[in-house]
Amino acid sequence: xxxxxxxxxxxxxQDIQTTADGKLDFSIAKPVISSYDQNAIEAAAQxxxxxxxxxxxxxxxxxxxxxxKNILARGPKQLFMVADxxxxxxxxxxxxxAIVAGAxxxxxxxxxxxxxxxxxxxxxxxxxxxGELLGWPVVNGVSKITAGEGSIxxxxxxxxxxxxxxxxxxxxxxxxxxxxxxxIPSMRDILKAGKLPVTEWTAADLGSDTTKAIDxxxxxxxxxxxxxxxxxxxxxxxDIDKFAAALAEALR
Amino acid sequence: xxxxxxAQNEKAARELAAGVRTLADQVQLVALTDAAAVTGxxxxxxxxxxxxxxxxxxxxxxxxxxxxxQSPEMIVAEPTAAIKVVIGRLAAxxxxxxxxxxxxxxxxxxxxxxxxxxxxxxTVKPAATPAIYTASAATFGDAPAATxxxxxxxxxxxxxxxxxxxxxxxxLPKADVDLTAAKRIVGVGRGxxxxxxxxxxxxxxxxxxxxxxxxxxxxxxxxxxxxxxxxGVSGVVTNxxxxxxxxxxxxxxxxxxxxxxxxxxxxxxxxxxxIFNQADYGLVGDIYDVVPKLAEKLQ
Amino acid sequence: MDFSxxxxxxxxxxxxxxxxxxxxxxxxxxxxxxxxxxPESVSRAYLDAGFGYMGIPEEYGGVPCDKVTLxxxxxxxxxxxxxxxxxxxxxxxxxxxxxxxxxxxVKMCLDAYEHTGHPIFSLGFSEPAAGSDxxxxxxxxxxxxxxSFILSGQKTWVTEGEKLPYxxxxxxxxxxxxxxxxxxxxxxxxxxxxxxxxxxxxIGQTIMPFCELYLDNVKLTPDMLVGERKAGFMNMMxxxxxxxxxxxxxxxxxxxxAMDDAAAYATERITFGMPIAxxxxxxxxxxxxxAKLQNTRSLLYKVLWMMDQGKSTQMESALLKYYGAKACTxxxxxxxxxxxxxxxxxxxxxxxxxxxxxxxxxAGGTDEIMVYIxxxxxxxxxxxx
Numbered sequence: 001x002x003x004x005x006x007x008x009x010x011x012x013x014q015d016i017q018t019t020a021d022g023k024l025d026f027s028i029a030k031p032v033i034s035s036y037d038q039n040a041i042e043a044a045a046q047x048x049x050x051x052x053x054x055x056x057x058x059x060x061x062x063x064x065x066x067x068x069k070n071i072l073a074r075g076p077k078q079l080f081m082v083a084d085x086x087x088x089x090x091x092x093x094x095x096x097x098a099i100v101a102g103a104x105x106x107x108x109x110x111x112x113x114x115x116x117x118x119x120x121x122x123x124x125x126x127x128x129x130x131g132e133l134l135g136w137p138v139v140n141g142v143s144k145i146t147a148g149e150g151s152i153x154x155x156x157x158x159x160x161x162x163x164x165x166x167x168x169x170x171x172x173x174x175x176x177x178x179x180x181x182x183x184i185p186s187m188r189d190i191l192k193a194g195k196l197p198v199t200e201w202t203a204a205d206l207g208s209d210t211t212k213a214i215d216x217x218x219x220x221x222x223x224x225x226x227x228x229x230x231x232x233x234x235x236x237x238x239d240i241d242k243f244a245a246a247l248a249e250a251l252r
Numbered sequence: 253x254x255x256x257x258x259a260q261n262e263k264a265a266r267e268l269a270a271g272v273r274t275l276a277d278q279v280q281l282v283a284l285t286d287a288a289a290v291t292g293x294x295x296x297x298x299x300x301x302x303x304x305x306x307x308x309x310x311x312x313x314x315x316x317x318x319x320x321x322q323s324p325e326m327i328v329a330e331p332t333a334a335i336k337v338v339i340g341r342l343a344a345x346x347x348x349x350x351x352x353x354x355x356x357x358x359x360x361x362x363x364x365x366x367x368x369x370x371x372x373x374x375t376v377k378p379a380a381t382p383a384i385y386t387a388s389a390a391t392f393g394d395a396p397a398a399t400x401x402x403x404x405x406x407x408x409x410x411x412x413x414x415x416x417x418x419x420x421x422x423x424l425p426k427a428d429v430d431l432t433a434a435k436r437i438v439g440v441g442r443g444x445x446x447x448x449x450x451x452x453x454x455x456x457x458x459x460x461x462x463x464x465x466x467x468x469x470x471x472x473x474x475x476x477x478x479x480x481x482x483x484g485v486s487g488v489v490t491n492x493x494x495x496x497x498x499x500x501x502x503x504x505x506x507x508x509x510x511x512x513x514x515x516x517x518x519x520x521x522x523x524x525x526x527i528f529n530q531a532d533y534g535l536v537g538d539i540y541d542v543v544p545k546l547a548e549k550l551q
Numbered sequence: 552m553d554f555s556x557x558x559x560x561x562x563x564x565x566x567x568x569x570x571x572x573x574x575x576x577x578x579x580x581x582x583x584x585x586x587x588x589x590p591e592s593v594s595r596a597y598l599d600a601g602f603g604y605m606g607i608p609e610e611y612g613g614v615p616c617d618k619v620t621l622x623x624x625x626x627x628x629x630x631x632x633x634x635x636x637x638x639x640x641x642x643x644x645x646x647x648x649x650x651x652x653x654x655x656x657v658k659m660c661l662d663a664y665e666h667t668g669h670p671i672f673s674l675g676f677s678e679p680a681a682g683s684d685x686x687x688x689x690x691x692x693x694x695x696x697x698x699s700f701i702l703s704g705q706k707t708w709v710t711e712g713e714k715l716p717y718x719x720x721x722x723x724x725x726x727x728x729x730x731x732x733x734x735x736x737x738x739x740x741x742x743x744x745x746x747x748x749x750x751x752x753x754i755g756q757t758i759m760p761f762c763e764l765y766l767d768n769v770k771l772t773p774d775m776l777v778g779e780r781k782a783g784f785m786n787m788m789x790x791x792x793x794x795x796x797x798x799x800x801x802x803x804x805x806x807x808x809a810m811d812d813a814a815a816y817a818t819e820r821i822t823f824g825m826p827i828a829x830x831x832x833x834x835x836x837x838x839x840x841x842a843k844l845q846n847t848r849s850l851l852y853k854v855l856w857m858m859d860q861g862k863s864t865q866m867e868s869a870l871l872k873y874y875g876a877k878a879c880t881x882x883x884x885x886x887x888x889x890x891x892x893x894x895x896x897x898x899x900x901x902x903x904x905x906x907x908x909x910x911x912x913x914a915g916g917t918d919e920i921m922v923y924i925x926x927x928x929x930x931x932x933x934x935x936x
Contacts, residue, residue, distance in 0.1 A: 013368040013504075024372050066558040073562060092340075092349040120368050122486060123352045128340030132312075137416050138341070141333045153419075158333045160426075163418045177486065178472050184569050186601025187614045187624075190562045213349040217375040219367055225511060227532050231523075234537025243517070243535040244549040250494045250515040251436065251460060251550075445578065524819050 001147055001169070003052045004109045005044040005076060006099055006126070007037035008118045009062035018221040031064045033071060038182040040115035043175045045075025045183075048147045053106060055080040057098045059088040063200065072193035073185035079198045080106050086203040086210050093213035096129035101206040103134075106199070110169040111152065112136075116177040124174065131172035139167055140174040253359070254278040255326040256382070258315075258339065259288040260308060264330035264388075269293035271392030272328050273399065275359045280322065281400075282315070282407075284308050284335070293398035298322070300407045307418060308334040312341045313410040319346075324382045328357065331386035339384050348378055351385045357392075369485035370508035389432065390489050390512065427480035429463055436462035437492045439483055439510070442469055443499010443520060443539050447476045452543050453498060459550040462496070467506045483509035498539045502527025519543070560620055564627045570600050571631030577900060580634045580758075584903070587760040588714070589637060594668030597638055602628075603668055606642045611649050611661055618793065618855040622800045626851075629804025633900050635756040635907045637669065639797045640710065643790055644670045648719070648738075651778035651786050656738055672717035672738060675706035675764055676787060682708070683920045685787070689727040690720070690766060692735065700771040702737070702745075706764040713748045713762045716741055720766070721783045734783035737775045745769040755906030756914075791916065792868035796854055798915040799875035802908050803847050806879035806886075809904045810840050813886035813894075827889070836885045843878035850874060866928035873921035876911040883908045 011029035019025050033041075044052045054076035056062060063083035071079055080102055087098065103109055112134075114127030124140065131138025143162070144155035156163045157176060167173070185193075203210055230246075232239035255276035259265040265281055265288040272279050273294075281294035285308070289299045298318060300311055315338055319327075329335050331353065343350050355373070356364040362377045363385055378384065431437060438457050444450060450464075457464050464481060471482035483490055484506040495513040500506060502518070502525055510516065511530075518531040521538045528534040535542060556564070574593055583589055597603050606621045607613030616624075625639050641664075648660045648670065663671040681688040690704025702722055712718060717738055724733045739746070745767040753761055778786050814837055817828035827833045854867045883905040887894035894901045912918050 013371055016368060016371050024367075066561055069558050070562055070565075093343065093347060094349075096344060117486065121352070121365070122369070123350065124336060125340045125343070125350050125352065128337055129344035129349070132341040132344035137414070138337060139416065140337055156333075157424070159424075161421045161423050164420045164422075165416055165418055167416060184566045184573075184600045185562060186566070187559075187563055187605050187616060187620075188601055190559050190566070191614070193562075194559065209347075211347070211379075213343075213347060213379055214351060215377045215379055217362065217377060219372050219374045222370065222373050225530060227516060227530055229529060229534070230532065231528050231534040231536060233523075234535055234542050240535065240537070240542060240545055241549065243519075243533060244546055246533045247460075247494075247496065247517055247546070248550060250517070524816065 001047065001050050001111060002107060002109045003044050003047060003050040003111045003113060004103055004106065005037075005041050005052060005054050005113045006130070007041060007054060007056050007071065007115065008034040008120075009056055009058055009064070009067055010034045010118060010120050013119060022221050022223070024219060024221055031062055031067050033067065034115065034119040036117055036119070036177040037115035038074070039177055039179055040113050040175050041071070041074045041076065042182040043145060043179045044111075044113040046180060047111075047145055047152075050111075050147070052076045053078045053080065053109075055082070055099060055102050055106065057082040057087050057090070057095055057102065059083065059085045068198055069190060069193040070185070072196040072198075073189040074183060076196075078196055080201065081198055082201045082203070082206060084203040089216055090210075091212060091214040092123055092125035092129050094208075094210050095126050096133055097208040098203070098206055098210075099126065099130050100133045101208040102201065103130075105201070105206065110171075112170075112172045114172070114174040116175060127172050127174040134170070134172070136170050136172050137167050138172040138174075139165060142173045142175045143179050145173065145175075145179075253326065254280065254322070254324045255328065256280050256282050256322075256324040257294065258282045258284065258327060258329040258335055260284040260330060260332055260335060262287045262290055264288070265290045266293050266398055267389035267392070268328050268330060268387060269400065270395040270398035271357075271387065271389070272326070274392060274395050275357060276326060279400065280324065282318065284311060284338075288330075289404060291402035291404060292400050294400040295403070296401065297404040298407050299404050301409060303409060305417060307416060309337040310412050310415040311409075312338050312345075313412045314407060315339075316342055316345055317410050318407055319382060326357075326361065327382045327384045328354075329384065329386050331388065336386070339386070343384055346380065346382075348380045348382075348384065351376055351378060351383070354385045354387045354391050357385055357387060366485070366508060369505045370511070371504055388489065390491050425478070427478050429465075429478070429480055431463055431465050431481065431483060431488045431490050434463040434465075434490065435492050436460055436494045437465050437483070437490055437510070437513075438462045438496045438498060439465045439467065439500055439506075440470055440477075440498050441467040441500030441506070444470065444476075447474070449540070450476060452540075452547070456543055456547045456550075459547050460494070460496070462494070465490070465509075467500050467503070485509065497527055497531070498543065500527055501525045502530055556623065560623045563620065563624060566600070567602070567624065567627040568631050570597070570602070571628070575632050575634075580632065581897075581903075584634075584757045587757055589758055591667050591669075594637070594641070595666075596668070598665070598668035602638065603642065603664075607645055608649055611657070612665075618796070618858045619852055622796060622851055622855045625797045625800035626804040626807075626848075629801040630807050631804070633805055633808035633904055635758060635801065635805070635910075637711075637759050639801055640759065641669050643794055643797065644672065644674060644719075647786075647790055648672070648777070650789070651736065652738070653777075655774070656777060669715075671715055672719045673709050673712040673715045675709050675712065675718045675720035675739075677708045678705055679707050679763075683917055685784075686732060687729055688721070688723060688734070690722040691727045692722050692724055692737075692771065694725070698773055700737075700773075702739070702766050702769040702771050704766050706766070707751070708761050709748075709764050710759050710761060712741075712764055713750060713760065718764065719777065720764075721787055724781060732784055733781040734787070735780050736777040736783040736786055737771055738777050739769065739771060739775055743769050743771075753910070755903070755908075756910045792864055793858065794915050795868045795872035795921075796851060796858070798911050799847065799851055799871055799879070802876060802879040802911045803844065803851060805904050805908060806847075806882040807844055809883045809886035809901055810844060812899065812901065813837075813840075813889040817889055833889060836889060840882045840885050843882050847871075847875040847878050866925055866932070869916070869921040869924035869928075872916055873918055873925060876908070877918060880905065880908045880912060
């Protein structure tokens with residue numbers, strides 16, 4: 001089964017800083033694989049009989065040699081890298097169109113796998129749009145995938161139930177964040193990764209429509225909430241009482 | 253302006269209709285189930301009768317035709333798994349994209365969303381109409397109760413060219429907790445070492461009249477509490493009067509779920525835990541020692 | 552000169568950190584210290600994650616790995632856990648056995664390693680009267696008419712000697728006298744008659760407990776011989792230099808962990824109305840600590856690089872061990888000092904790290920022996936021709 005897993009490379013949110021004028025500073029935030037996409041890559045790699053490729057779309061900064069190897073150390077046998085500033089903060093429609101173009105350029109896939117939602121926007125929409133644009137069935141919330149003949153059987157978790165659905169291929173799935181724990185890449189995997197093929201494409205190579213569907217007007221760091229920040233210490237006589245009194249007061 | 257609500261549950265139908273009413277003068281409620289076809293909250297209920305055996309997700313063609321017929325300028329949808337598929341596919345067809353989990357929606361179409369789980373806030377605006385958003389009751393704050401007529405119009409089902417069907421289902425244990433409505437919440441984090449230890453926390457909840465929630469590791473990695481109890485960016489966003497965090501470090505991804513709380517209390521044995529910077533009252537101490545004492549004092 | 556880690560090395564560190572995140576936390580580590588052992592599931596997981604195959608020769612299933620990368624791995628584990636874990640010892644012991652053992656011994660040990668993630672043998676080298684001065688060992692084998700050997704003597708500081716089913720013992724042949732340097736290595740099953748152990752309690756590094764070993768006319772057979780007869784001394788010394796470097800690598804990681812804790816704390820702890828990081832004495836501590844960490848790191852990777860280049864590191868590895876072990880202990884001590892009263896309790900890990908690191912000034916060659924090695928080499932090196 002030819003499987004394509006789509007992942008997003010984002011700045012490491014642990015290193016996002018705030019500037020004096022309340023804006024976000026990404027200067028020391030290195031590119032990383034969006035957390036839940038690691039689960040998607042692993043889920044794709046574990047499908048029986050799957051030959052996995054990976055694709056990622058984003059601004060030029062995502063084309064990082066370490067992240068390329070990181071992706072290729074986790075199961076995919078090749079990577080399609082679309083790193084073009086045209087895709088900076090691309091919305092789900094622009095991204096989906098690019099992935100559709102990339103998938104069609106890359107080959108014939110039976111299944112395209114997406115993660116539960118990206119670390120930056122958590123929109124959970126790209127996979128759904130890709131399914132619609134390709135005219136393929138799309139299932140989100142997938143918590144288990146079993147390979148079949150020309151189809152897959154999935155368990156899909158909604159708010160109230162777990163559904164079992166037979167999905168004819170080709171199809172698109174978006175998996176849950178806890179479908180499977182991602183592997184810890186071993187040194188062997190890491191060394192092999194450096195030798196696996198990476199194909200680089202620009203927005204022009206893809207020729208997809210990049211008209212923005214959503215305009216981003218402003219991004220700011222939220223003002224720190226005005227909290228009292230009164231801190232007591234349990235080891236100080238009477239502090240637990242003071243804390244309890246404040247709690248009792250708030251509960252009234 | 254004509255705006256839609258798309259919902260499949262009664263609560264969301266009421267809450268979103270009330271919210272959308274503050275933005276638009278004409279509100280239509282597109283109900284994808286009988287339960288969501290609530291009268292008296294919108295100017296009209298457009299009831300989509302999903303045929304027996306069909307999935308709600310298969311209503312895209314029906315909804316797309318309805319959009320063409322009704323031309324809503326704004327659509328505010330309940331963020332269920334099924335509806336995310338419907339509006340996502342609709343958005344793809346119309347060359348637009350859904351603004352998800354809007355923290356705030358304005359009449360001019362701009363909306364505020366979280367960036368990196370709350371590390372940043374973004375103001376965005378869909379370029380085309382209908383502008384599509386998903387939202388929850390928290391998006392509209394304290395909107396006055398929804399008003400409307402009891403007009404219900406049946407929407408003709410458009411049979412899709414191909415559709416998936418559900419082979420079998422297994423009901424998830426009904427979550428007897430709805431943290432979105434809870435006014436008092438106690439959250440537990442990694443400071444709890446074992447599942448049995450939750451008992452002393454439940455006792456405290458009893459004394460406080462509070463619901464029990466948790467941070468992601470307790471729900472996902474440990475599985476001690478149901479997913480509905482997980483408070484955070486990919487879990488539940490709450491709106492309580494009082495929130496007490498026990499053994500929670502204060503990571504942004506969790507704290508966004510309680511940032512609306514009127515008063516935040518925190519207990520943690522690490523005095524450097526970020527939560528103390530985000531709480532009104534903090535207590536540095538071992539929860540195993542403090543929690544029983546607190547429960548006693550709150551008798 | 553490129554001082555940066557390669558992408559592969561950085562990814563390795565990421566993997567170590569992820570592994571530590573999943574398998575270790577302070578509570579578990581403290582419990583393992585109390586229990587004097589790591590659950591087998593953890594050493595197996597370490598092996599399954601591929602770390603345990605690094606440094607093992609490729610023909611035995613190992614991952615090709617230069618010594619610099621092995622150093623990166625070891626430092627990363629020390630940093631991520633803030634504890635002395637048995638992994639580096641496990642790898643070195645396996646490398647020794649694979650190098651010196653016969654086919655049957657290699658197969659047995661490799662099978663066991665793959666199953667459990669740790670070797671099945673402990674190392675019986677030191678004796679009560681022969682640590683630094685290993686020529687003074689008096690454990691001796693006496694060859695019998697029937698081809699067997701009778702082993703008598705005593706070993707000490709035998710790591711995991713009470714738990715593991717075999718012990719790799721070095722003993723003199725025939726004559727216990729100091730002048731006799733004919734030493735032979737044996738892979739001895741611990742269930743033979745005449746073998747007794749007695750526990751020793753260390754003050755630190757307690758995940759790997761010590762014991763004493765009493766050998767009372769133990770009958771050894773020729774199949775237990777490891778390597779060439781009378782070549783035991785040379786074989787023992789073979790990997791000593793690598794061991795010194797890896798001990799420093801581990802210690803460096805742990806000292807860095809102590810620095811991470813203390814330096815962050817210094818920016819948060821308020822006394823006299825400001826963070827203590829703004830007090831000059833604390834600035835002095837932090838500066839000294841950082842200098843020692845960076846110096847140790849630079850010297851460590853230079854020595855490992857020299858080893859990879861096939862250059863002699865007889866002096867440099869001793870210099871590294873001498874400088875690094877002491878520097879790391881001092882960093883941990885200063886870190887504890889920065890935490891003051893809190894650092895002196897078990898509420899923080901600084902005390903554990905300090906106790907552990909103190910042991911590294913003795914394990915793998917004492918500071919004093921390292922000086923002796925360096926001193927002789929330096930005299931040779933600097934003498935005018």
